Amino acid sequence: MDTDTKDLFIGIDLGGTFVKIGCFNESMEMLSKISVPTDDQHPKVTLNSVVNALASLVRQAGLQLENIKAAGIGCPGVLDTKKGVIITSPNLPMYKGFAISRFVSEKIHAPCVLENDANVAGWGEYVLGAAEDVDDMVLLTLGTGIGGAVITDGKLIHSAGNSAAELGHIIIFPEGRECGCTQRGCAETYASATATAKRANEMLEEGAVSSLQNIFIERGEVSCKEVYEHAAQGDKFAYEITELTAKVIGLLCVDIFSYSNPDKIVFSGGMIAAGQTLLDRISFYFNKFIRKDINVKIEFCFANLREDSGIIGSAALARDTFCLV
Ligand SMILES: [Zn+2]
Incomplete structure (x- = not known):
């Protein structure tokens, strides 16, 4: 991968206990992944550790945050996907009203899409999994x-x-x-x-x-x-x-x-x-x-994507939302 270009896609799977984060190239090959504990008290605490983990993930791939083209976030609950806001999430009560897309987007200087966890898993299966045909x-x-x-x-x-x-x-x-x-x-x-x-x-x-x-x-x-x-x-x-x-x-x-x-x-x-x-x-x-x-x-x-469906689906959604010609 060219280290000067933005061709890195990030998938973030926000769960009640852990946040899984995956780093992918344009072909959706996973370059690295990591998970950090979810802080149920304040979303900014979790998201700051997500961004820190992301920086080290990207480094593992020999790249920098500047190489990120877009990120996708999968989250359970009721969401305003257009505004990137969590309206309510049963396992994450403190995230109510949190403008998660804007928060992450400002930290990584790249656009960010928020989507319901089932939709993210569905998109993953559609693009790369059991329904890719x-x-x-x-x-x-x-x-x-x-x-x-x-x-x-x-x-x-x-x-x-x-x-x-x-x-x-x-x-x-x-x-x-x-x-x-x-x-x-x-x-x-x-x-x-x-x-x-x-x-x-x-x-x-x-x-x-x-x-x-x-x-x-x-x-x-x-x-x-x-x-x-x-x-x-x-x-x-x-x-x-x-x-x-x-x-x-x-x-x-x-x-x-x-x-x-x-x-x-x-x-x-x-x-x-x-x-x-x-x-x-x-x-x-x-x-x-x-x-x-x-x-x-x-x-x-x-x-057939199983445990990584959340990060694969959200990274693919980020690519297909912001980068499809
Ligand atoms: Zn019902």
Whole structure:
């Protein structure tokens, strides 16, 4: 890389515990990465250590801060992406109202783009990951909740209120379980990893017959991972719990198909450890419920950027926001 030119891109993944920072060239090859602890008291403390870490990262690559062309920041929560301001972030309450893009941009003398963490991960998969071969894709993150990113005709959709692609809050059962968003029966109240474990725990408490009972009695709860493990070992109760999860995600994918007709739906998040069985059952329910009057072509697959998706996605977004011809 020419040391006199600006062709370095930075990806910053702001999490509740750690901030991951990655340094990339124009082809999105990672030159170096580092993480620093998140200070939950004041964002400026964290961001100053991010900038210091960044300076040493860039030096490791034989370059200087002046070589940075642009930076991207991925952050959970509600954001004003146009102004680069964190409106509210559940795991980072002290960051409320913080103009993070301007703060970072002034320190590194380069433009900075802020984006929701699911959108960043989606962009990473779209540009360099599981969906790099298609123009239209949707990412579904299956973790504590269900997050989403929708990329249509090569663009991330945002909307006026910045709350587009909140796919976990698509209602599946209108009179169903109460959701943190105040609606009822949202997909994530049944099919996130947290909700899957919660449904199992509620029924184990009521005395459901299952090989999971021993763990439940000993520890007072079972995890989503354990539910999937016991389902794979042939436990009927665990299997039924995972079937409802797959059915809800399958229905959610039917709704997503009607809305944006993606070539691929890419799944990420902790629940993908359940493996191919999860994809097969989602496909089964999708095919069961989808319209039959048109030729439906869609592929379900897992994300492949995994733990670095936040920094790769945000660096790629920085490149594609500020530098595409
Ligand atoms: Zn909801």
